[in-house]
Amino acid sequence: MMMRRLFTGLIVVFVIAMGCGAVQAEDTVCITCHSAMExxxxxxxxxxxxxxxxxxxxACNACHGGDPKDAPNAMKKERGFLGAPKYNEVPSFCGRCHVGVLKDYLASGHGRALAAGGPNCVICHGSHQIVKASLELINEKSCSRCHSYERAKLIKAAMQETEGNIVAIDGRISGYKQTGTDVEKMEKELFATRNRFHSLFHNVDVKKVTDESAGIKADLKKIENSLTTLDEQKGRRKLAGAIAVALALVAGLLVHLLRKTYE
Ligand code: HEC
Ligand code: HEC
Ligand code: HEC
Ligand code: HEC
Ligand code: HEC
Incomplete structure (x- = not known):
């Protein structure tokens, strides 16, 4: 009884804590006021x-600054409100959090051409409806607004094969994980390699993508080899199991025959 009450109490505390978290994100004055606007x-x-x-x-204030709790003063400069960034200010606006991407972007053909009409982050990602990034972002409609699609196509092709490899390896690792095999080391290696791969794009440098992809593919190959070793061990275990069963059957038969002989 005591235990059950304690347990219920804990659940209530947990639900309240979860609730508070949810309210905090939705309950900023920014969202309350702006969602009522046209x-x-x-x-x-x-x-x-x-x-x-x-x-x-x-939420809104994480990007735009301001005071999310005080409606009358929410958009005051003194409360850290930044407003909406101008076209050229967008990269450093997003780059406060995406530091590595900003660095690659600024050094790239796109970043260097920013003042002359090069694409800023929101041209490719959007500003509010941003979703998980993928190679789908490289497409003819988006990438031929300013120049031909040729170089974009080359980058995509260079990245697509590696992307496919990563997805396949991820699937094999998950399969082993489900059967309780220790794959932590492989998971970590894949995570690091995937990060290296995903940071390649913003340089928009076909040669760099091709050069680096060779190294990345070699690292993926190592993980694939470890997986193949696991596959073989599993195969051998299965074979050993089958042999053991067969031997047991033969032994059983012999015992049976011997018994018959002496009866
Ligand atoms: C009481 C209503 C209200 C609250 C609270 C409020 N806003 Fe606004 N916001 C407005 C109105 C009205 C405008 C358009 C006129 C203006 O710029 O003042 C606006 C404009 C903006 C703009 C565009 C500015 C520009 O330069 O074009 C941004 C960005 C913005 N708000 C973000 C926020 C954020 C972030 C918060 C919370 C920290 C917030 N707002 C809180 C009413 C509100
Ligand atoms: C990931 C960062 C980010 C978040 C989160 C974000 N914004 Fe913005 N917002 C931007 C950028 C960048 C721009 C300027 C570029 C543009 O207009 O597309 C912008 C522009 C605006 C503008 C000006 C639009 C115009 O056409 O003048 C308003 C208003 C605004 N944001 C309100 C909000 C509100 C309200 C929220 C929360 C629901 C929010 N933003 C969340 C990045 C963000
Ligand atoms: C020319 C289009 C383009 C521009 C400009 C661009 N991106 Fe990207 N971004 C992409 C593509 C394509 C991917 C996906 C690459 C992949 O799947 O490996 C991506 C991936 C990302 C990722 C996820 C991968 C990672 O390295 O974490 C983030 C975060 C990101 N972009 C942020 C930004 C920011 C911030 C800026 C501006 C400084 C920016 N992007 C400018 C197209 C663009
Ligand atoms: C206040 C910090 C902050 C700002 C400012 C910010 N982001 Fe993010 N962004 C995050 C976090 C946190 C995530 C989720 C974790 C992750 O995937 O890195 C994220 C995720 C993303 C992703 C998906 C990454 C992936 O793995 O696929 C993209 C793309 C992205 N942001 C683009 C932008 C762009 C473009 C801007 C500017 C308009 C921007 N962000 C501004 C914090 C921020
Ligand atoms: C808003 C205009 C604009 C958009 C949209 C755009 N680019 Fe670019 N791109 C430029 C400019 C400007 C340059 C630099 C001048 C040049 O090399 O043509 C450039 C250069 C490049 C280069 C050569 C870089 C180098 O260092 O040689 C590649 C590759 C490239 N873009 C790929 C892409 C891809 C992929 C997309 C779509 C995801 C894209 N671009 C979308 C404007 C744009």
Missing amino acids: GKYGEPVKLWKGSIHEENGI
């Missing part, structure tokens, strides 16, 4: 809902 001032709330930033608790 047009370009209300639209960001709808677009942001369901974005990867919402999923990770990055």
